[in-house]
Amino acid sequence: MSELLFYDKPVALNRERHKNLRLKAMDDGFAFSAGVNSVPLAGIEFFEASRDMTVLFQKGADGHFFPVVMMSLSNSGHALVDPQGRWQGSYVPAFIRRYPFALASDGTVCIDEKSHAFSETEGELLFTESGHAPALDTALAFLRQFDTEMRRTRDFCDGLSQKGLLAPFEVEVRPRDGGRAVRLQGLFAVNTQKFSELRGDTLELWFTKSWVAWIYAHLHSIGALGKLASDKAPSSLPH
Template sequence: MAELLFYTKPEILNRENHKDLNFLAVTDLSFSRDVNSVPVLGIEFFEASRDMPILFSRDESGAYFPIALLSLRNEGHDQLNDSGQWKGNYTPAFIRRYPFALTDDKNICFDQDYAGFNVDDGEPLFDEEGANTKTLDNIIEFVTNFDVEHQRSREFCDALTEQELLTPFRLQIMTADKQPLRMDGLFVIDEKKLESLTDDVVSDWFKEGFIAWAYAHLHSLGALRQLGEQLDTR
């Protein structure tokens, strides 16, 4: 999973070096315009499934992780209007957390190239005594919760892998100008295998919320039709 997919110049936030730094909230999401999918958290499956299909991909180590498919194109998506605002009902947290993130060693980092950082306008991140402002505390809470739910999502994928529930999903469509488009490297939960889980596994997964996530994923596949309509396909 590309943790810093949109971050062109990440730097660790430091209360000494960045004591005068102000932050203007992100209103233009155009930085995400060139991707066709983003990682998504299990806890997001319910809301995201209304607008976008949730599938699974694999990282360089071969481990599975869930993604929200934003378009059927090889690059880019149509979820933004001309002003860079999200058109759908739900914006994935992976996009909403920009320009901040949590590093592997739990430090807050930010993208220095984000235009909303300055010393004149916006909300300060540190007060005059160098303590966190409420703005920074809220940011830290968000990225920390994101990190916790990311780990839970990984555990969900590990559980799916252990039960051998993920199966390849090959999507092939014909565009309006009769050009074939194929997307590989995607996986879905095998519903028949899901229904065959033993009672003890079902009980454990129910307590963890994994059963609900699995069916939210399956429900989300209906959103493929919406993406097809955006691409003007048949």
Template structure:
């Protein structure tokens, strides 16, 4: 999974060299316009499933991970308007966290090419070099995101161990009657879900995994909404 999908020049935030750096949040999500899906954490399945399909893909190591499908096109999506404003109902956290991210070592990095950074706006450090409320809020969001990402990896790992994923072939007709096919997608096998023993069902219920599974299944109905936009 491309953890820094949108980041052109990510650098680690430094309280010395970046002591005067300010950040102004923007509602321009145009940086995401070239993709048709992004990774999703399990806790987001509920909100996303109301309007967007939640599916699964595989990374280069063969590990499954959930994605939210933003479009049935192969080269972009229709969730943003002409000015980069988000026109859909749910903005995935993977997109909302930009231009900040945590490294594997838990250092805070940011895309130095992103709009919003200057010497005017909300300061990230105060005059004593300590974190401002703005920076603490960013760190809290990223820390929560990473925690949910780890839990989602555990969720996918448990499903994979039980061979719960099955390939999902998605082929739709565009308005000009041409066939569009998206490969490399997976869904949870509902038949194998019904074969789970009571102990596993109880464990997944307590972890919240069972609810995530049903949110994923519910989301598949949103494929029709995306096909209407082709």
């Protein structure tokens, strides 16, 4: 899983190097995300995402599982942004909303220097003479909250894995319009039979941590696969 998906020129945020940098609204909105069909998702987001997207799991190179939200079944990207880059779905994953900022695994704040959100003439300054400007403080608060939730989510996935609840999820989805079927591979879902066998302290603890609710949201989201298969091909977006 790439923590810096979408970032053309990721660099560490530096007060001296970026002292004149300003943050503004991007003219092309969420167009930067159009080339992917899924992104990592935090457990707390499962509820909102499950309305029209599917939450499944992948296994990373380190052997740990992590959740992803399927925005499309097309390898060429997703259709949740229109040609102007405006989001058309009901929920924008936090992984996308944090752009053009990111927090590296060692805590370093990074930015995409090539992002259209940055300018030296328009928008709000990131730094003042005395420290962080409000725009940067807001971005940093969001990054820290996102990092906290992703850590909770990693614990959740490790718990699922330790109990053997994640099973390969391979399915052929046929669009309602009779189009070509799409076969999903390399993904995982919670085994409902093993989940139903949880008892005692484990089940009580998982309720307390909201993990049981996250599992139900994940299972509910699988019903959105038919919608994803029927979505039109991704729009052509300006770069």
